[in-house]
Amino acid sequence: MTPPPPPVIEPFDPHAASEADLDALHAFRVAARAVDMPEDPAPSRAAVVGQARTATWSDSVRALWVARVDGTVVGLGSHELLAGVNSTIGYVDLRIHPAHRRRGIGTALIRPIAESVTAGGRDLVLGVPVKPGSAGEAWVTRLGFAFTADVVVQRLVVRGEDAVRPRSAPVAPGYRLVEWSTAAPEELIASYAAARQAIADAPRGGSSYREEGRWTPETIREAERHYVEQGAQERVAVAVCEADGTVAGLTIVVRYMFRPELGYQFDTAVMPAHRGRGLGLALKSAMLGTLRSEWPELERIHTSNNTTNTYMLAVNEELGFRPLRHGRYYELPTAQLLANLAQLPDAVSR
Known part of the structure; x- marks a missing residue:
């Protein structure tokens, strides 16, 4: 042969x-x-x-x-x-x-x-x-x-006969939700950059990869330009503390226009001083409601977390995400x- x-x-x-x-x-x-x-x-x-x-x-x-x-x-x-x-x-x-x-x-x-x-x-x-x-x-x-x-990849079906309509989770008293696409408001960008660093303590097992812990208004703008240049849409929702006007938590979903039916759930983080108030659940719930109306082509959202991140996995399950596959x-x-x-x-x- x-x-x-x-x-x-x-x-x-x-x-x-x-x-x-x-x-x-x-x-x-x-x-x-x-x-x-x-x-x-x-x-x-x-x-x-x-x-x-x-x-x-x-x-x-x-x-x-x-x-x-x-x-x-x-x-x-x-x-x-x-x-x-x-x-x-x-x-x-x-x-x-x-x-x-x-x-x-x-x-x-x-x-x-x-x-x-x-x-x-x-x-x-x-x-x-x-x-x-x-x-x-x-x-x-x-x-x-x-x-x-x-890591475990979870999927939420947004449209079709298997679609899941996530339950509504109101934001806790003392906070208000703000959402945007493409560019963070100038009045929030400094505290938004600080809040993005909260993802750095998410469980990652033994991987050497670390989430960027040095977010600044300048690196936020650079990341926003990157998405625009790559033909991507970024949607952000934040919880603002009404007492001081700073960002207490955030969630981000991105999709690429070469595949508009699929969204990627990226960072969800809450500042340590504001945890325990259900802000992560409220942010994701609000975000999903917005995406259903503003991204009509969207069919599925994927997200991944280390298997040790039991809190975020449970939040996702409560919103209707289901395990899709494991990866090592x-x-x-x-x-x-x-x-x-x-x-x-x-x-x-x-």
């Missing part, structure tokens, strides 16, 4: 890619989704292309590589070199077409990514969550990655990954 041809690994610019490459990228992402995440609907071509062209962090350095077999794209890998409190981390994502797994493509693809992470001065590789017991988990374990955190984070010092790769044959792969 003739062995399959070796993959060709090369840098990839999704903004300059040919239509044939983008078609192949969409085809293999649909095939991978059906195997890896059958609980999710197949992504549209616009969603796949948009995701490939969109950086997750506004201040990261992003680069992509593809694996080709007989000229067709069958794998995609990327890194984002993080900054700020996470400036030691290279965040890596890697996807392989199911029909081409266990042929050395994953190992061949991660080599230049790890080398680029090292060249970028990041000494730790952290990967997107893999499903417990999956082939992906077995592969990262063989490469020497260490388990650090377990793994990480490894970059130098150790390169050393381990040097000892492995190319065939050791997904």
